[in-house]
Amino acid sequence: MDDLFLNFSILEKFIFFRVIRLYMENQYILKIGSKGEIFPPKEVRETLGFTSNQPILVKVYKNRMIIQKLESVDEILNKPASAKISYHALKQLKSEFD
Numbered sequence: 227m228d229d230l231f232l233n234f235s236i237l238e239k240f241i242f243f244r245v246i247r248l249y250m251e252n253q254y255i256l257k258i259g260s261k262g263e264i265f266p267p268k269e270v271r272e273t274l275g276f277t278s279n280q281p282i283l284v285k286v287y288k289n290r291m292i293i294q295k296l297e298s299v300d301e302i303l304n305k306p307a308s309a310k311i312s313y314h315a316l317k318q319l320k321s322e323f324d
Contacts, residue, residue: 266293 256264266276274295276282285292311319 252270254267254270256266258264266274270276276295281296283294283296285294
């Protein structure tokens with residue numbers, strides 16, 4: 227019985243640390259240039275898909291700055307649909323537009 231408890235305890239810790247690892251965020255220390263520019267490292271730009279001259283959204287909340295990529299219309303339209311609809315609902319929706 228002790229072996230079973232020990233194995234469960236190890237598994238429980240593994241799952242806990244795995245969950246923590248999933249929610250960890252990468253952090254980088256950046257310097258602000260002489261003209262106020264912020265240059266994210268190459269790894270960050272590649273991960274987020276930033277390109278040169280791309281518009282981005284900056285959100286300021288209390289003492290935090292959140293930088294978010296703005297997607298183009300093409301990027302939004304080329305994403306696979308995430309909504310699911312039944313055949314009957316689709317048929318009813320179609321009839322409303324006929």
